[in-house]
Amino acid sequence: MADTPTLSVTMLGAGQEVGRSCCVLQYRGRTIVCDTGVHPAYSGMASLPFIDELDWSTVDAILITHFHLDHAAALTYITEKTNFRDGKGKVYMTHPTKAVHKFMMQDYVRMSSSSSDALFSPLDMTMSLASIIPVSAHQLITVCPGVSFTPYHAGHVLGACMFLIDIYGLKILYTGDYSREEDRHLVKAELPPIRPDVLIVESTFGVHTLEGREEKEARFTNLVHSIIRRNGHVLLPTFALGRAQELLLILDDYWRKHPDLHSVPIYYASSLARKCMAVYQTYIHTMNSSIRSRFAKRDNPFVFKHISNVPHTRGWEKKIAEGPPCVVLASPGFMQSGPSRELFELWCPDSRNGLIITGYSIEGTPARDIMTEPEDFVTLKGATIPRKISVDDISFSAHVDYSQNSEFIEAVKAQHVILVHGEQAAMGRLRSAMTSRYKERDEDVKIHAPRNLETLHLSFRGERVAKAIGTLADKPVKTNDILSGLLVAKDYSYTLLHPRDLKDFAGLTTATVTQTQRIVLGVGWSLVKWHLEGMYGSVEEGLDNDGVPTMRVMGVLDVKLTAEHELTLEWESSSSNDMIADSTLALITGIDKSPASVKLTTHPHSHSHSGEEHSHPHADPEIESSSNLRIQRLAMFLEAHFGEVELHMPDPSEEPEQGESDSEPLLLVHLDEAEAQISLISLTVHSSNEALKRRVEAVLDMAVTTVSSLAESFMSTAPVVVEDGPPAKDKSSTPAADENHDGNKSPEAEEAVADEDAQMAKSEE
Structure with a gap:
């Protein structure tokens, strides 16, 4: 990402040299300084790091790895002779380091007080000691918002430690001088349990290997x-x-x-x-x-x-x-x-x-x-x-040799390795050796060997890890499992937790926003259900606490029949729930315009009283319901081919006169100026347009194969009224006698369609 912040690493000392260790880390407006030593080969101001290159009032923390003069002796000058105290910076070292550092500095002041280029007085040294905060190994120390560190044993000398520094989620391991060999009294350097992004490591012996x-x-x-x-x-x-x-x-x-x-x-x-x-x-x-x-x-x-x-x-x-x-x-x-x-x-x-x-x-x-x-x-x-x-x-120096150093560098697995505290030739050989090792394994690890005052600018992949805590951490997570919860970000560290744990872990409370939307209903409740199931699969149908008919969509949205011609949509607001609500609203408002919805209207010549329709007084309700469903399916099939289909039902309260065509239920198909009538009792087609008649017969033939014959239903019962309702699949349908059982058209039906197409083409000419 173009706006990804970079880590700046500047060596004010120990850059391609041994002595006056001083490393400056700057990231996201925070500044950490690791070690402040003097150079043993020089005296006076010449022995100091290049301290004029840094505004010391901006430093958040100074971390001292151990008490040796080349890592700690310039601390007094920095705290007492620069603007360090104008800021809010703090100084940290381990308890043993602080105890020994006091005696080391007293001796250093005594030895340098006789010369004309003494850097500071005994009083300055005493004032500096008072500002040091001692810490213990493995103790997590928070310096300021976004900055923390943990010391780990480094071997080398009593109290020596390496620092695992965390600056807004970026992890840097600074080793200082360290030893991976357990000697007569010290433990060997530890391998921190967390993989850092950057490793800043000593290179004192370069590629030299010491004897056992x-x-x-x-x-x-x-x-x-x-x-x-x-x-x-x-x-x-x-x-x-x-x-x-x-x-x-x-x-x-x-x-x-x-x-x-x-x-x-x-x-x-x-x-x-x-x-x-x-x-x-x-x-x-x-x-x-x-x-x-x-x-x-x-x-x-x-x-x-x-x-x-x-x-x-x-x-x-x-x-x-x-x-x-x-x-x-x-x-x-x-x-x-x-x-x-x-x-x-x-x-x-x-x-x-x-x-x-x-x-x-x-x-x-x-x-x-x-x-x-x-x-x-x-x-x-x-x-x-x-x-x-x-x-x-015979070197008893408690520094790592090449075999120990290379093994540690590879075990840390940092993306960037910065070599410090080594002479130019030794550091260069170590850099070449490590680069070759990584190249052989085709690993993308950058090895840097900066000079003094050379600033490295390092950028990193924007990869962040969230720690699941509380209820979400109760059960072990398997590979590819998806955890959902609230992502809490603090100082660029991320925590994932269940909403009910938010108050306990973060001291925050949650609120739920419930949204409602009322719309006018122009179709039947069952037709709404049919469309919802077609879009979302199954829906849960039941009654709410007030006894209102309700359908639950996707487990988050309630569709309620709150009035005769009114629906109410109700859901808990969230980005995903709002999308479901929007799509459901669009679906319901478009039902009456959908080609799949059969609009059951009354033919102008049908008989009714005050707009009411009546079923036969002796009709079996179960048979009546089955017949209605089959009519709807047949109408849906025809509508898919010819557009809107009208249902013409006779008035059962009136006796039909002899020869009156209005006495049987019909489906009316209109195509341009032509009309075809389908008898729902005989399943015959009548039309003055022969081409339309033959085409409707062919489609009806396929519909009967799919829906099953309706003739017996109408022969065994009086005509019934069909209410608004959704077309649905009929699992009990059986193919007609003259159809193939695999659902394909019979040869007669295919011939009818072919003849009808020919006549239609001729009429168009």
């Missing part, structure tokens, strides 16, 4: 053990939260199984991680069954037996560097500054030491640069030092 979890853990622990055996120090740059907790669980379990390592300390150099351990223990119920079962047995998995914090003393880095072998988990993971950078510069010149990159490294960060194993490295103070430390990459 067991093999990866074994390789990691063996590598750590080998570095310690050579009297080296092991540096594990990690984020303070997320993968750090996973690695701590792996190392603590490995140390428990190897007593020879009990003398080797494991440190995690992050006061932030220490603060957040309480949060992890609070939200045990959101983790996997292994963690929950251990906690239920009073075995707190986050009370580590072989791991401790680094000593809070000045120069602890040098003391550890000069001490015996140890393992240190230090933040930040990208090694821009902080403990991970300081320890790396101290341990870099010694070949006994080992650096293990355990997460995804963003382009432009020291962690990515060191993976190329350069011979020299420049310190934060500008000095150049030799790089002798061993460098290994």
